Amino acid sequence: MMLGSMTEIELKFQVPAARADALERAVATANATSVPLRATYFDTEDRRLAAAGLALRVRKEGRRWVQTLKGAGDGLWQRLEHEVPRQFAAGAQPLADPALHDHTPAGDALRAALGDGVLLPIYGTEVTRTRRLLRGKGCVAELALDRGALRAGDRRWPLCELELELKSGDAAALVELAARWVQRFGLTLDVRTKAERGERLARGVRVGAAVKARPLQLAKGIGLDSALRQVVTNCLQQVLGNASDLAHESDLPPEHLHQLRVGLRRLRSVLRELGPLSQELPAHWAEALATLFGRLGSARDRDALAQTLLPALRKAGATELQLPVIEAEPAAQIALCEPSTTLLWLQLMAFAASPAAMQPTPDAAPAAPDGSTAEASTEPAPSFASASRKRLGSLFRRVRRDAQRFGELEDVARHRLRKRVKRLRYLSEFAATQFAGRRFRAFLKRLAPAQEALGEFNDLCVAQALFKDAAEDDPLAMFALGWLARERDDAIRRCQRELRKLRRATPFWA
Numbered sequence: 001m002m003l004g005s006m007t008e009i010e011l012k013f014q015v016p017a018a019r020a021d022a023l024e025r026a027v028a029t030a031n032a033t034s035v036p037l038r039a040t041y042f043d044t045e046d047r048r049l050a051a052a053g054l055a056l057r058v059r060k061e062g063r064r065w066v067q068t069l070k071g072a073g074d075g076l077w078q079r080l081e082h083e084v085p086r087q088f089a090a091g092a093q094p095l096a097d098p099a100l101h102d103h104t105p106a107g108d109a110l111r112a113a114l115g116d117g118v119l120l121p122i123y124g125t126e127v128t129r130t131r132r133l134l135r136g137k138g139c140v141a142e143l144a145l146d147r148g149a150l151r152a153g154d155r156r157w158p159l160c161e162l163e164l165e166l167k168s169g170d171a172a173a174l175v176e177l178a179a180r181w182v183q184r185f186g187l188t189l190d191v192r193t194k195a196e197r198g199e200r201l202a203r204g205v206r207v208g209a210a211v212k213a214r215p216l217q218l219a220k221g222i223g224l225d226s227a228l229r230q231v232v233t234n235c236l237q238q239v240l241g242n243a244s245d246l247a248h249e250s251d252l253p254p255e256h257l258h259q260l261r262v263g264l265r266r267l268r269s270v271l272r273e274l275g276p277l278s279q280e281l282p283a284h285w286a287e288a289l290a291t292l293f294g295r296l297g298s299a300r301d302r303d304a305l306a307q308t309l310l311p312a313l314r315k316a317g318a319t320e321l322q323l324p325v326i327e328a329e330p331a332a333q334i335a336l337c338e339p340s341t342t343l344l345w346l347q348l349m350a351f352a353a354s355p356a357a358m359q360p361t362p363d364a365a366p367a368a369p370d371g372s373t374a375e376a377s378t379e380p381a382p383s384f385a386s387a388s389r390k391r392l393g394s395l396f397r398r399v400r401r402d403a404q405r406f407g408e409l410e411d412v413a414r415h416r417l418r419k420r421v422k423r424l425r426y427l428s429e430f431a432a433t434q435f436a437g438r439r440f441r442a443f444l445k446r447l448a449p450a451q452e453a454l455g456e457f458n459d460l461c462v463a464q465a466l467f468k469d470a471a472e473d474d475p476l477a478m479f480a481l482g483w484l485a486r487e488r489d490d491a492i493r494r495c496q497r498e499l500r501k502l503r504r505a506t507p508f509w510a
Contacts, residue, residue, distance in 0.1 A: 008070070008081040009166040011178050013187035013342075014248055020147070020160050023185045024130060027145045027162075032132035035062045037146075040124045041198055042096040044117035052113035054106070055195035058086060058094040059125075067096060071106040076191055076236055076349060077171070082106045095119075123152035123198035127159055136177035139169025150194065152202040159194075162187060171353035175346045182342050188247050189342045191240045210255040211241030213266065218384060218433045225278055227384035231270050231430050233352040238263035240345060247336035254303035257296065257332055264293050267348075269426040273391040277382065280351065288344050295335045309463050313480050321476045323466065388431035389509045395424045396507055403450075403499035407492065411461055414495075418454040421502075425451055431509065439508035446505035450498040457491040460484055 015023055028034065039059035043049045049056060053072025058065065065088055071080030084100040096119050101107030127148030134143045142165045150157040162181065166174045181187060200208060216234045218227050242260040245252060268289050275281040305323060313321050335341060402409060402417040409417070425447055432440045464484050470477040 008079050009077055009171055009174065010079075011077055011164045011174065011346075012190050012193075013162045013164075013178075013182065014190045015145075015160045015162055016186050016188075017160070019185045023162065024145055024147070026185075027132065027143055028130050029132060032130055034128060034130045037061055037125065037127050037129050037148075040094055040121045041195060042119040043122045043199075044114065045120060046117070047122075047199065048113050048115065048117050049110070050195070050199045052109060054110055054113055055193065056096050056098070056110065056119070057195075058096050060094070065094065067100060069101045069104075069106045069110055070193075070195065071109055074233065074237070076233065076240060076352075079193075080106045123150060123202045125150055125159065125194055125198070133167070134164075134177065136169075136173055138173030139177060140167045141165060141169075141174055141177055142167055150198050150201050152198065155201050155204065157197060157201050157206075161190070172350040175350040175353075179343055179346055182339050182346070186337075186339055187342065188337045189240065189345050190244045190248060192244045206249050207245045207252055207256070210253070210259040211238050211263075212259055213238045213263065216430060216433070218430075220385075220434065222384050222434075224274065224382050224384050224387045225280055227430075228270070228274060228278055228281065229352045229354070232267065232348055235263055235267035235270070236345070236348055236352065239267065243336050243345075246332050250333070254307065257303065260332075261293065261296055264289060264296075265422060266426045268293065269423040270430060273395070273423060273427050274384075274387055277387050280354075282347075285344070285348065288340075292335060292341060292344070296332050305459065305463050305466070309459060309484075313483060316483050318476045318479050318483075321480060385431070385434035388427060388434060392424065392427055392431065392509045393507065395420060395427065399424055400503045403503050406496050406499055414454070415458060415461075418451075418458055421447070421451050421454055428508070435508050439506065443505050443508045446498075446502045450495070450502040453491070453495045453498045457488070457495050460488045460491055464488070 037059055039057045041055060041057045043056070055070040056068075058067045065086040067084045067086050069082045071082075073079030082101050082104050086094070088094050098107070098110055098114060098119065101110055125148065127146040129144050129146050131142055131144040134141050142163075144163045144165065146159055146161045146163065148159050150159060162185075164174060164178050164181075182189075196208065200206060214234060214237055216230065218230060222230075239260060242256045242263065246256055246260060268286065271281060271286045271289070275283075275286065310321065310323060399417065399420050402413065402420075406414065406417070425444075428440065428443065428447065464481060467477045467480045467484070471481050
């Protein structure tokens with residue numbers, strides 16, 4: 001019998017080792033069941049399925065066999081799934097049959113990716129799953145604790161994960177239910193699938209490539225609240241894709257932290273510029289994201305200096321120069337594993353998955369961009385295009401004003417200009433599909449170089465502050481300050497040149 005295709009909605013959490021036994025006792029109540037699961041995942045030698053975001057497995061669940069195909073999902077909690085019962089003789093090696101998924105959306109994707117490739121067993125899982133149904137307000141979920149390991153040849157990767165799969169109800173209710181378990185057991189959200197981790201294990205690595213921002217296509221004329229949900233989803237795909245590796249692995253390349261911060265900056269930009277125009281975005285999200293961003297900041301600044309300015313300084317003659325030691329701060333991993341961070345991610349995911357906004361009520365007044373409280377309105381929220389046009393115009397006016405007098409500004413004001421240019425860039429990219437593409441691309445050709453020049457200037461300022469305290473006792477640090485001063489003058493001229501071009505750019509939203 002072939003089971004129907006479905007979209008699986010599931011939240012997965014990593015369990016702290018110190019809380020695993022207590023969590024198992026909480027899951028294993030009288031109505032829980034425990035079953036051994038042994039799965040083999042199949043792909044071609046050149047990993048065509050993995051490249052297409054597909055996972056094909058054959059799993060023994062107690063005494064029964066099931067073949068499952070999972071399609072590419074949204075990178076957060078949704079994946080297309082199709083299951084087929086299988087039968088194998090005792091002791092036989094299980095093999096996957098792609099034809100069993102034909103005439104389904106996931107099966108069509110499988111055929112397209114597989115082509116003439118030959119399926120081979122690549123990696124597998126051996127876990128004991130303890131599960132039971134859990135009822136919450138507005139949903140029924142399956143609670144499943146997996147303890148065991150991923151395996152690929154002689155390599156093993158321990159697994160201890162809690163999954164909450166939505167069986168009925170809505171996704172926002174699932175989030176509310178999950179939040180209680182996060183607070184109780186210190187769970188950490190993880191959007192990496194077993195298939196992704198197994199593929200890495202088979203290649204002998206623990207982390208994948210850093211996740212970059214995906215292009216966002218918004219329908220013409222889309223409403224503000226609907227657009228904000230899609231924008232938040234788009235930002236979370238980048239944020240959580242990198243945060244999952246950073247929270248659970250060590251010794252990652254600097255690019256993961258950089259892309260996490262880019263994703264947070266994109267999210268903060270849209271919340272700051274368009275959030276006040278919506279009745280549905282709580283103001284405390286912006287503050288919580290700013291706090292988290294600040295805790296990740298110094299580590300990223302130090303990485304940037306080590307990759308760019310430090311090699312240039314050594315080439316200039318300071319061959320033995322080292323970056324000064326700075327006071328220890330909470331590591332990115334610590335910040336990302338805190339329950340408050342996971343709860344923030346869950347709140348944002350619930351917003352992104354919630355149904356269309358209701359009409360605003362008089363006692364739900366939004367905050368204005370300057371921090372004041374706007375007068376409540378019963379009018380529907382504006383379209384995304386009209387809201388973006390207003391905020392882009394306001395941002396561009398302030399950018400042009402400060403760009404004209406960049407040479408006279410204090411560094412604090414120059415840093416503020418840099419942040420506004422970033423917000424202008426991100427908001428422009430989100431709004432691009434609402435306006436003429438040719439005009440947007442022309443505007444971006446002026447905006448991007450200005451942002452890059454301001455970023456290079458900021459790196460010099462950070463380096464100067466870092467070496468300043470060490471200069472009294474370290475001749476190399478004194479040399480670095482002199483070199484940085486010369487570079488700073490050149491960087492100011494580059495900023496002025498690119499900002500002049502940006503000031504003459506034609507607004508694509510006008």
